[in-house]
Amino acid sequence: MSFSNDVRSEICSSVNDKDKRFACLYGMLLFSRTLSPGHICFQSESRTSAELFSSLFRAVIKAEPTSGEHTRKNGTALHTCEVWGSTAEAVYQKYRLAENKRVINSEIIATNSLGVFTAGVFLACGSVNDPSKEYHLEFACPEDGLAQQLETLLHDIGVTARTMVRRGQSIVYIKGSESIEDTLTFIGAPQCTLELMNMKIYKDIRNKANRIANCDAANIDKVVKAAMKQIEDIKLIDRAVGLDNLSDELREVAQLRLDNIDMSLQEIGETLSEPISRSGVNHRFKKLAKMAEELRMGGTINEK
Numbered sequence: 001m002s003f004s005n006d007v008r009s010e011i012c013s014s015v016n017d018k019d020k021r022f023a024c025l026y027g028m029l030l031f032s033r034t035l036s037p038g039h040i041c042f043q044s045e046s047r048t049s050a051e052l053f054s055s056l057f058r059a060v061i062k063a064e065p066t067s068g069e070h071t072r073k074n075g076t077a078l079h080t081c082e083v084w085g086s087t088a089e090a091v092y093q094k095y096r097l098a099e100n101k102r103v104i105n106s107e108i109i110a111t112n113s114l115g116v117f118t119a120g121v122f123l124a125c126g127s128v129n130d131p132s133k134e135y136h137l138e139f140a141c142p143e144d145g146l147a148q149q150l151e152t153l154l155h156d157i158g159v160t161a162r163t164m165v166r167r168g169q170s171i172v173y174i175k176g177s178e179s180i181e182d183t184l185t186f187i188g189a190p191q192c193t194l195e196l197m198n199m200k201i202y203k204d205i206r207n208k209a210n211r212i213a214n215c216d217a218a219n220i221d222k223v224v225k226a227a228m229k230q231i232e233d234i235k236l237i238d239r240a241v242g243l244d245n246l247s248d249e250l251r252e253v254a255q256l257r258l259d260n261i262d263m264s265l266q267e268i269g270e271t272l273s274e275p276i277s278r279s280g281v282n283h284r285f286k287k288l289a290k291m292a293e294e295l296r297m298g299g300t301i302n303e304k
Contacts, residue, residue, distance in 0.1 A: 004127045010189040011119045012052045023113035025056040027120020040088045042081040049123045050079035063087045104149045119187035131199040137180045138173040147172050159183050227261045230285050233292035240295050253284045
């Protein structure tokens with residue numbers, strides 16, 4: 001089951017009392033595919049949404065819509081609920097709908113039912129991406145004017161929404177996990193909100209772990225390259241003058257490095273017969289590097 005269907009199922013289970021049924025059906029009707037005094041057609045890929053539409057229609061309008069289903073070329077099922085004639089006219093009278101233009105009636109969606117109305121809008125034309133892939137919620141609105149009104153409504157409840165046109169259709173979309181969380185909670189899907197929040201936490205932890213792993217890998221590469229350069233210097237000194245001719249402190253770190261390419265400076269310092277700090281070990285390797293450079297330039301080594 002997709003995340004969008006999870007949201008629809010949770011919304012449908014929360015629409016119970018009379019006021020909620022009235023406001024939810026209003027949202028589903030106003031944003032349905034076809035809305036005219038002679039014909040109303042609600043369509044959805046979700047069987048759950050179509051069944052709720054029929055249930056709400058029976059409860060509010062006291063009539064039975066004609067239900068149907070057909071499979072499209074891409075293999076997805078499309079569920080349809082339709083009414084004609086006098087039944088459609090009864091809907092227009094019940095909700096005081098304008099014949100020539102779809103307009104959200106603020107008197108119908110009082111503050112206490114605004115969320116339920118928006119839930120109906122989502123059931124009619126909304127979808128939300130799987131949060132494990134992308135944070136994106138959108139409403140594919142049937143008219144440009146409705147899209148503008150819906151964007152304003154979402155702004156009024158503190159949600160950042162934008163409008164775009166895709167293949168000639170106005171889309172109101174929401175990006176950003178927090179705005180989507182607020183929207184899902186507002187339309188009556190708090191469990192899906194929690195699921196999204198948990199996924200965000202998981203992704204944040206995973207990304208942090210990846211950054212740490214990448215940082216560790218980079219540090220390991222840096223340590224190995226430094227160790228290889230130290231070994232190159234030590235072998236040059238050994239060939240030129242022999243490690244036995246070095247001071248005890250330089251000979252000991254040189255031998256430890258030759259025997260342990262993967263040791264960090266701190267580990268070498270802790271392994272010495274007389275342990276010293278990391279900076280102390282680094283200082284000794286700098287001396288060895290300077291000797292090797294002097295030999296490469298044709299000079300003689302000097303430990304001072």
